[in-house]
Amino acid sequence: SAVFNWEDPLLAEELYTSEELAIQDTARQYCQERLMPRVLEAYRNEDYDRRILEEMGELGLLGASIQGYECAGVSTVASGLITKEVERVDSGYRSGMSVQSSLAMTGIYEFGTEEQKQRWLPGLAKGKLSGCFGLTEPNHGSDPGSMETVAREHPTQKGMYLLTGSKTWITNSPICDLALVWAKLESTGKIRGFIIERERCTPGSFETPAIKHKNGLRASITGMIHMDDCPVPAENMFPDVEGLTGPFTCLNSARLGIAFGSMGALEDCLARAREYSLERKQFKGNPLAKYQLVQKKLADAATDAAYGTLAAVQVARLKDAGKATPEMISMIKRQNCDRALVNSRILQEIFGGNAASDEYHIGRHVSNLFVVQTYEGQSDIHALILGRAITGKQAFV
Numbered sequence: 290s291a292v293f294n295w296e297d298p299l300l301a302e303e304l305y306t307s308e309e310l311a312i313q314d315t316a317r318q319y320c321q322e323r324l325m326p327r328v329l330e331a332y333r334n335e336d337y338d339r340r341i342l343e344e345m346g347e348l349g350l351l352g353a354s355i356q357g358y359e360c361a362g363v364s365t366v367a368s369g370l371i372t373k374e375v376e377r378v379d380s381g382y383r384s385g386m387s388v389q390s391s392l393a394m395t396g397i398y399e400f401g402t403e404e405q406k407q408r409w410l411p412g413l414a415k416g417k418l419s420g421c422f423g424l425t426e427p428n429h430g431s432d433p434g435s436m437e438t439v440a441r442e443h444p445t446q447k448g449m450y451l452l453t454g455s456k457t458w459i460t461n462s463p464i465c466d467l468a469l470v471w472a473k474l475e476s477t478g479k480i481r482g483f484i485i486e487r488e489r490c491t492p493g494s495f496e497t498p499a500i501k502h503k504n505g506l507r508a509s510i511t512g513m514i515h516m517d518d519c520p521v522p523a524e525n526m527f528p529d530v531e532g533l534t535g536p537f538t539c540l541n542s543a544r545l546g547i548a549f550g551s552m553g554a555l556e557d558c559l560a561r562a563r564e565y566s567l568e569r570k571q572f573k574g575n576p577l578a579k580y581q582l583v584q585k586k587l588a589d590a591a592t593d594a595a596y597g598t599l600a601a602v603q604v605a606r607l608k609d610a611g612k613a614t615p616e617m618i619s620m621i622k623r624q625n626c627d628r629a630l631v632n633s634r635i636l637q638e639i640f641g642g643n644a645a646s647d648e649y650h651i652g653r654h655v656s657n658l659f660v661v662q663t664y665e666g667q668s669d670i671h672a673l674i675l676g677r678a679i680t681g682k683q684a685f686v
């Protein structure tokens with residue numbers, strides 16, 4: 290007869306193919322054996338180990354849903370399960386993987402010429418090259434359409450653009466070999482995508498200083514991109530895509546990944562809080578787990594993690610069937626991030642004073658999840674995207 294499993298209460302696993310289950314196992318094993326042992330030091334020292342991208346590349350975890358170009362070509366659900374396993378360890382490790390896979394690689398795959406794909410995708414898939422995605426600017430975050438970065442035609446060199454402007458809060462920028470930067474073409478005012486190759490930049494035209502002393506996402510590396518007449522050949526521009534459709538198409542992929550990933554972080558918080566509550570005794574030798582107020586916290590978290598996972602699987606399946614819309618992705622990105630943040634914060638209470646020690650990991654997840662709720666469209670921005678779809682009236686401006 291059926292048995293309740295608190296780790297998968299609604300049997301999401303029943304929805305996965307045997308190949309997807311095998312990929313989940315491979316990812317979980319790598320994450321628990323290779324990432325988990327280094328996360329505390331990485332987080333303490335804000336030290337992202339660049340070799341992680343190569344390790345992930347060797348296992349086929351980068352750009353995993355892309356067909357061809359040395360990518361694994363797995364389903365969107367399998368790719369989501371990889372994301373979930375990485376974020377079960379740390380959102381920062383998932384961030385490093387997301388910008389490489391969902392943002393840089395998806396951009397090149399969707400909008401690059403055949404030559405651009407062959408030139409860069411295999412190196413990115415293997416983690417030999419590292420990529421970043423520059424959309425946000427110091428003055429324009431939620432409203433990237435107002436960006437100030439411009440690309441103008443070189444006054445004397447035909448077939449060359451000069452990019453000028455600044456991007457900020459860019460994951461992986463300090464260690465990137467390639468930066469996918471979105472800039473307005475001076476001649477048309479339209480947003481276009483450019484691949485900047487660090488090694489081909491003239492001295493001082495492309496700088497990527499790190500942003501230090503973050504209070505979340507410390508196991509990932511974040512920086513700025515300063516471009517000062519940075520020369521980029523026309524062959525490095527995406528040929529056809531214009532406007533925000535380019536960056537938002539990449540964001541659709543990354544936001545769906547986050548809907549899975551945030552559930553991995555929440556499940557880790559739940560497992561740790563459950564274990565702690567069973568071991569810690571207060572009042573006449575009773576474990577905390579015996580108390581009703583504690584049980585409610587665990588029940589709420591398990592419910593939200595189970596619902597959120599099912600919703601992510603449904604949208605991933607719809608994506609592969611060509612039926613997903615950006616609004617569906619906004620719905621699950623917002624809901625899963627919000628529920629992960631709220632529940633992790635409440636589960637943190639179960640640890641009492643020990644929650645203040647990083648050895649218990651819960652505080653790290655809580656700090657990370659605030660950022661995860663903010664990037665790739667802050668939750669209120671996704672509410673407005675949904676509100677626009679429900680009413681037909683936009684409330685951004």
Ligand code: TGC
Pocket residue numbers: 383384385387388422424425430431432433434460532533534535537538540541543615664665666667670674685
């Ligand atoms: P709007 O008028 O809505 O749209 C402009 C054009 O873009 C098209 N479009 C989309 N296309 C594909 N997918 C989507 N999801 C799309 N959303 C919009 C739209 O059809 C239109 O096309 P066209 O041809 O008519 O021009 O644009 P708006 O300026 O009013 O946008 C408002 C809003 C709020 C929706 C948008 O700006 C937004 O989503 N803001 C949030 C910004 C954001 O998400 N930034 C993320 C930066 S990257 C990042 O955070 C990476 S962190 C990674 C990590 O470390 O894990």
Ligand code: FAD
Pocket residue numbers: 388422423424425429430431432457458459460461506511660663664665666667668669670684685686
């Ligand atoms: P703002 O746009 O200034 O918003 C501040 C607040 O105001 C938010 O709560 C927002 O919801 C609210 N708000 C804004 N407009 C409205 C409105 N019309 N109505 C109601 N409320 C509104 N970006 C990249 O391009 N690439 C990356 O790799 C990347 N990585 C990141 C990594 C980290 C660690 C962080 C912290 C950020 C990263 N970002 C990246 C940037 C991220 O996408 C932005 O921070 C995010 O989009 C929000 O923009 P903002 O910080 O400028 O906030």
